[in-house]
């Protein structure tokens with residue numbers, strides 16, 4: 083006999099754990115089925131005796147109220163990232179500031195992106211004459227969207243950027259301690275109702291509800307929340323009615339690719355950098371060659387000095403195949419090109435390759451490819467009978483961020499509560 087649950091949640095990332103928190107408050111009998119041996123998904127801290135690194139998500143801002151609330155509930159504070167108004171992003175080749183330029187061009191492009199769907203790269207390659215500027219924009223998009231812009235739907239990109247409901251940068255704040263504390267806090271709420279190491283393979287609608295089959299077990303429930311990235315969800319087998327309703331929307335997404343490397347230094351040598359004959363503080367470096375790499379000052383105010391490099395899209399896929407020493411040397415060489423040999427004198431470093439992670443989507447998040455349904459998120463976030471999808475990608479607000487995942491999980495749980503008995 084299989085135990086019958088009110089709700090099965092597939093995935094114990096932030097979306098799934100946040101959905102579980104709502105269901106727990108309403109006394110619902112639920113179970114979470116997680117593919118990996120740990121909860122948290124793309125939130126992952128590596129902790130050592132003397133320091134920790136955030137290997138996945140790290141930054142928040144003050145408009146991300148669900149996340150700031152959870153960080154405090156988990157016993158931590160919100161700390162400022164050590165960047166100032168005066169900080170700039172520079173282009174590695176021309177050594178000119180690029181962030182203002184990128185903002186201006188983005189506003190112009192957004193209007194055109196909305197009008198007609200195109201491959202994102204076509205949009206600016208047709209309109210911008212300067213090849214170097216094209217490279218900067220391509221590099222910027224490859225890192226930020228972690229997919230080569232030639233594969234992406236421009237309309238979907240602008241649609242999700244409009245759902246980022248903040249005028250502030252997403253880098254301004256961080257938790258005072260490891261985000262794994264937040265995951266532990268949420269896991270504690272669901273306690274023994276999470277099973278690990280059980281990738282879900284099949285979801286079938288039956289006369290009595292749903293049958294969810296993992297690699298080891300079959301679970302029965304009245305309702306299901308599929309709280310995993312849409313690309314991971316597209317690899318599950320569904321009963322014919324679910325397949326015909328959702329599969330096209332799920333197949334509209336493509337996985338990202340990202341590698342994150344963080345170095346710790348004794349001194350923040352990037353605090354005094356000559357940009358266009360003025361000493362500026364660097365907030366990030368956009369490299370134009372190779373494409374798709376950005377570096378940010380990830381230090382927290384009054385804490386040790388850190389630089390974090392994000393390597394996105396094609397270059398991330400290429401570097402993922404090299405061994406660790408080769409990859410770190412390649413990344414370090416880029417820092418040395420910009421900052422000189424002092425970049426070599428780091429005291430500690432940590433990397434994480436997310437590329438081709440089968441369950442977390444490979445990058446910051448999955449994105450809608452050109453030719454897919456640009457409004458796939460709208461379809462996926464509406465319940466069909468008693469099944470609903472949830473993930474940072476499809477959130478109404480702050481998609482692709484932790485905040486979006488939490489909001490999406492809460493929203494999905496409330497929809498399902500309504501569907502099962504109006505609680």
Ligand SMILES: Cc1cc2nc3c(=O)[nH]c(=O)nc-3n(C[C@H](O)[C@H](O)[C@H](O)COP(=O)(O)OP(=O)(O)OC[C@H]3O[C@@H](n4cnc5c(N)ncnc54)[C@H](O)[C@@H]3O)c2cc1C
Pocket residue numbers: 092093094095096097098115116117118120121122123124125137138139140141142280281282283309310311314315318340341342436440441442443445446447472473474475482483484485487
């Ligand atoms: C390097 C990196 C840096 C980032 N930086 C930031 C940042 O600074 N700020 C920010 O806000 N966001 C950041 N993000 C994005 C943020 O991590 C995500 O938006 C958020 O964590 C996604 O949560 P989720 O629950 O939607 O999905 P996930 O975290 O992907 O969780 C999905 C869960 O479902 C499980 N799963 C998948 N398939 C199955 C299956 N078939 N059966 C069972 N379980 C399954 C997975 O194992 C995983 O545990 C970053 C991401 C990365 C990778």
